Amino acid sequence: MKIAVFGTKPYDREYLNRANQQYAFQLDYFKVRLNEETRELARGHDAVCVFVNDILNQPVLETMADAGVRLIALRCAGFNNVDLSLADKLGIKVARVPAYSPEAVAEYTLALILTLNRKTHKAWNRIREGNFSLNGLLGFNMTGKTAGVVGLGRIGLATAKLLQGFDMNVIAYDPFPDEVAIKAAGIKTVPLHELYHHADIITLHCPLTDSTFHMIDAEALESMKPGAMLINTSRGALIDTQAAIRSLKAEHLGYLGIDVYEQEGDLFFEDLSEQIIQDDIIQRLQSFPNVLITGHQGFFTREALTAIAETTLTNIHEFAETGTCKNLLTKAYLA
Structure with missing residues (x-):
């Protein structure tokens, strides 16, 4: 799978590359966050990988659906930055990392x-x-x-x-x-x-x-x-x-x-x-x-970054193999 990874820092790339050794996904890293101004960068990818401050609203999701993006892989537990109802209507699945550390x-x-x-x-x-x-x-x-x-x-x-x-x-x-x-x-x-x-x-x-x-x-x-x-x-x-x-x-x-x-x-x-x-x-x-x-560093440990990267790529692998994964946000989260 080709994955557009948004909002990345050097530490994101380090830990994702390490976890990707067992999968060999094509990870295209972008420093910019995913939002209405950068949404076209998702084209040509099967999935996008995002973090807490990426914005996945209607314009972004509609562009992603038109581009054939099938999965949003969150590198975090929270999902308030994603319009889950619209993603569901557009047929885009959303997975998260529910507990990293x-x-x-x-x-x-x-x-x-x-x-x-x-x-x-x-x-x-x-x-x-x-x-x-x-x-x-x-x-x-x-x-x-x-x-x-x-x-x-x-x-x-x-x-x-x-x-x-x-x-x-x-x-x-x-x-x-x-x-x-x-x-x-x-x-x-x-x-x-x-x-x-x-x-x-x-x-x-x-x-x-x-x-x-x-x-x-x-x-x-x-x-x-x-x-x-x-x-x-x-x-x-x-x-x-x-x-x-x-x-x-x-x-x-x-x-x-x-x-x-x-x-x-x-x-x-x-x-x-x-x-x-x-x-x-x-x-x-x-x-x-x-x-x-402080600047949202509570998660920032070696153990947490390892778990985030491994769980994120495992979610993508399971989705690529089966069309679903255990950390998928189901319709129960839409209420």
Whole structure:
């Protein structure tokens, strides 16, 4: 099969080429993302391979269907950037990588929490400048505090277990809980409003759907404990960023750590250090001393990149051989 691989970086090519040694697909790499401006590059290919910020809307999908593209192979778990209903109508199948390394994102979530709390990023900068003062670096003990985990899929469960290792009281919410796994982990589930009310640290591990879009809005933020920490390593649009800014300004939300951002498509994965950033919202976020922003690197480990590449190409191989694969997004995901 001929596969157009969009939005690629050197590390994508390295790990995909390694995984492709057993399949020998023709992988045509494009640095640009797939969107309305680049959609013609899909012509002449049987499949496209895309990542989180590629846009597969009606114009793109219709061009792909006209070009004979039969498969969209996502190199990620989320699929909110694909119009699944239209893809289904056009006869284009969509496969994803449902679980590449839950531990990678869970461990990174913990890194954000610890950095925000103990201010190690600020301490590092101070020491480099010869400033050994501790003023402004005060943190809090996590032991005995309450952590609220929103979403108990594989990443959420892995995160909950790490937080339990800090002797935290872990509570969680999931609309479709795996009771067996939750019981085995010893996690108490509570209604979402109760989690907001009691948690000192809230960490989000949800897919982005119509029901979770801006789930952290002004009302949710107001119901949180004063000084609470909010962490998001899932999808940026789970948080209403403007509402979060207002809560930070009011000194109600105590800390915000995000590895994702609802307008990240124009920013993340690119070196913009020599350019003027046009996004005023993220610039405002960066002005707060209690906000930590990173550029969607929670997944970025050797183990995760290996799993992503291998699962992506296995999906393509299974589809080429049988017309389907175990990680295909079926009609059940269209609701």
